[in-house]
Amino acid sequence: xxxxxxxxxxxxxxxxxxxxxxxxxxxxxxxxxxxxxxxxxxxxxxxxxxxxxxxxxxxxxxxxxxxxxxxxxxxxxxxxxxxxxxxxxxxxxxxxxxxxxxxxxxxxxxxxxxxxxxxxxxxxxxxxxxxxxxxxxxxxxxxxxxxxxxxxxxxxxxxxxxxxxxxxxxxxxxxxxxxxxxxxxxxxxxxxxxxxxxxxxxxxxxxx
Amino acid sequence: xxxxxxxxxxxxxxxxxxxxxxxxxxxxxxxxxxxxxxxxxxxxxxxxxxxxxxxxxxxxxxxxxxxxxxxxxxxxxxxxxxxxxxxxxxxxxxxxxxxxxxxxxxxxxxxxxxxxxxxxxxxxxxxxxxxxxxxxxxxxxxxxxxxxxxxxxxxxxxxxxxxxxxxxxxxxxxxxxxxxxxxxxxxxxxxxxxxxxxxxxxxxxxxx
DNA sequence: GGAGAAATGTGAATAGTATAACAAGCCTAG
DNA sequence: CTAGGCTTGTTATACTATTCACATTTCTCC
Ligand SMILES: NC(=O)c1ccc[n+]([C@@H]2O[C@H](COP(=O)([O-])OP(=O)(O)OC[C@H]3O[C@@H](n4cnc5c(N)ncnc54)[C@H](O)[C@@H]3O)[C@@H](O)[C@H]2O)c1
Ligand SMILES: NC(=O)c1ccc[n+]([C@@H]2O[C@H](COP(=O)([O-])OP(=O)(O)OC[C@H]3O[C@@H](n4cnc5c(N)ncnc54)[C@H](O)[C@@H]3O)[C@@H](O)[C@H]2O)c1
Numbered sequence: 001x002x003x004x005x006x007x008x009x010x011x012x013x014x015x016x017x018x019x020x021x022x023x024x025x026x027x028x029x030x031x032x033x034x035x036x037x038x039x040x041x042x043x044x045x046x047x048x049x050x051x052x053x054x055x056x057x058x059x060x061x062x063x064x065x066x067x068x069x070x071x072x073x074x075x076x077x078x079x080x081x082x083x084x085x086x087x088x089x090x091x092x093x094x095x096x097x098x099x100x101x102x103x104x105x106x107x108x109x110x111x112x113x114x115x116x117x118x119x120x121x122x123x124x125x126x127x128x129x130x131x132x133x134x135x136x137x138x139x140x141x142x143x144x145x146x147x148x149x150x151x152x153x154x155x156x157x158x159x160x161x162x163x164x165x166x167x168x169x170x171x172x173x174x175x176x177x178x179x180x181x182x183x184x185x186x187x188x189x190x191x192x193x194x195x196x197x198x199x200x201x202x203x204x205x206x207x208x
Numbered sequence: 209x210x211x212x213x214x215x216x217x218x219x220x221x222x223x224x225x226x227x228x229x230x231x232x233x234x235x236x237x238x239x240x241x242x243x244x245x246x247x248x249x250x251x252x253x254x255x256x257x258x259x260x261x262x263x264x265x266x267x268x269x270x271x272x273x274x275x276x277x278x279x280x281x282x283x284x285x286x287x288x289x290x291x292x293x294x295x296x297x298x299x300x301x302x303x304x305x306x307x308x309x310x311x312x313x314x315x316x317x318x319x320x321x322x323x324x325x326x327x328x329x330x331x332x333x334x335x336x337x338x339x340x341x342x343x344x345x346x347x348x349x350x351x352x353x354x355x356x357x358x359x360x361x362x363x364x365x366x367x368x369x370x371x372x373x374x375x376x377x378x379x380x381x382x383x384x385x386x387x388x389x390x391x392x393x394x395x396x397x398x399x400x401x402x403x404x405x406x407x408x409x410x411x412x413x414x415x416x
Numbered sequence: 417g418g419a420g421a422a423a424t425g426t427g428a429a430t431a432g433t434a435t436a437a438c439a440a441g442c443c444t445a446g
Numbered sequence: 447c448t449a450g451g452c453t454t455g456t457t458a459t460a461c462t463a464t465t466c467a468c469a470t471t472t473c474t475c476c
Contacts, residue, residue, distance in 0.1 A: 259456085272441095
């Protein structure tokens with residue numbers, strides 16, 4: 001765990017998938033698993049799983065495999081989701097609302113803690129325990145709660161300026177649902193969700 | 209374009225991103241662009257963009273760059289999104305509803321053409337021009353409209369069985385929003401959308 | 417208690433990707 | 447018309463990722 005830079009980013013990207021599978025195995029009351037079984041479930045070679053995990057330590061036992069719960073906890077620690085991260089959602093349209101309602105983040109280390117929208121008609125609306133706040137309160141509220149992650153669910157034309165505001169407020173990780181690549185200063189992470197891009201990736205392989 | 213297998217899948221995965229950027233440039237009335245400019249916008253090296261495109265032909269002109277509209281149309285053809293693909297959505301909860309309402313698919317080659325849910329309380333509900341249908345009508349309706357793409361927005365526990373039904377009905381491409389890896393027969397493509405996985409990828413890099 | 421089966425972790429070998437670098441072509445300006 | 451500055455497509459090089467293969471350990475079962 002010492003030298004972060006030494007671990008390939010692509011390996012980090014697979015850990016959440018392992019975590020997802022392990023979580024499922026816990027629900028199924030499975031006590032032990034193997035790289036082979038995990039690989040089978042995930043469509044990944046067992047060698048890759050062993051190699052990925054070996055970057056962080058020795059979690060398994062020869063002849064036995066991995067203790068599901070132990071490996072789960074180790075990966076949670078590695079990914080730093082053995083705690084709860086607060087998140088802001090900006091843009092409370094159809095998608096932002098679905099995200100705000102979504103109960104699935106909690107079990108994976110996250111909680112939506114603030115909602116923002118530029119539309120005065122939406123400001124003040126209550127969703128679950130939260131009230132939609134105006135953009136003018138963004139910096140204050142994000143600072144107050146020490147929120148470090150935000151999800152962007154505004155139209156593409158607004159995404160860059162919203163990202164700029166969030167970064168200014170101190171947010172360090174952005175999950176952008178708008179179909180546009182945004183630019184952020186070094187030190188800020190961005191990930192993208194673009195279903196249409198995934199669909200287009202698949203249509204390439206479909207016969208006309 | 210002859211030998212499909214020769215083009216790396218990772219290259220195909222970047223084409224939608226290029227398309228997205230080109231679309232934006234069209235909106236900005238830009239007539240020409242260069243691999244350098246595109247790379248700048250997307251955070252990708254210009255060499256990579258040139259190399260990716262060179263798999264499919266020679267779209268640019270030395271000294272000038274790429275005609276934005278021409279390259280856009282070429283990529284649309286390559287990805288087969290110069291037409292409209294019909295899609296089904298299964299699971300009309302918060303997320304399924306947002307997807308069904310979403311107007312952004314149209315411009316990128318897709319249209320939601322059928323909605324399904326297992327809950328009798330949701331069946332019959334109208335969303336836009338569509339009525340939510342019961343699962344019992346899935347095969348019939350997908351066959352009737354010759355739908356070949358589906359989006360899965362049911363709970364994780366249901367995703368595999370829903371995928372099985374869809375494949376049985378003839379669907380060849382699945383976009384799965386449920387946080388679980390699903391197994392499909394060869395010839396069927398699957399892509400995943402898992403925001404929590406993206407978030408966990410980013411928290412790894414955040415300081416505690 | 418020992419044989420055999422199963423599974424890990426890892427170094428070596430293979431495969432795949434990305435970057436660098438440049439010849440060749442195109443455009444503009446004077 | 448030509449010089450100079452750009453930009454492509456591509457070949458060569460460097461880098462990264464995946465798979466292979468095996469020594470080693472553990473467990474089970476007779
Ligand atoms: N709905 C989907 O299923 C879906 C799917 C894929 C991608 N997306 C993308 O997600 C984003 C949101 O989609 P949607 O369907 O919810 O759109 P929407 O139009 O319903 O909602 C957008 C919301 O953002 C708010 N907004 C606009 N400008 C803002 C600004 N500058 N600051 C703060 N808030 C602002 C609007 O008031 C509105 O509430 C879009 O970029 C869309 O392309 C949506
Ligand atoms: N809402 C979000 O923002 C969000 C974000 C990420 C992932 N997801 C995932 O997307 C999926 C849907 O999320 P949601 O928030 O819309 O959940 P939801 O519970 O609101 O909706 C699920 C819908 O699926 C239907 N359904 C259940 N079993 C079914 C079956 N066997 N066949 C057909 N329909 C069935 C239910 O009737 C319900 O309408 C979940 O897997 C969730 O984890 C949602």
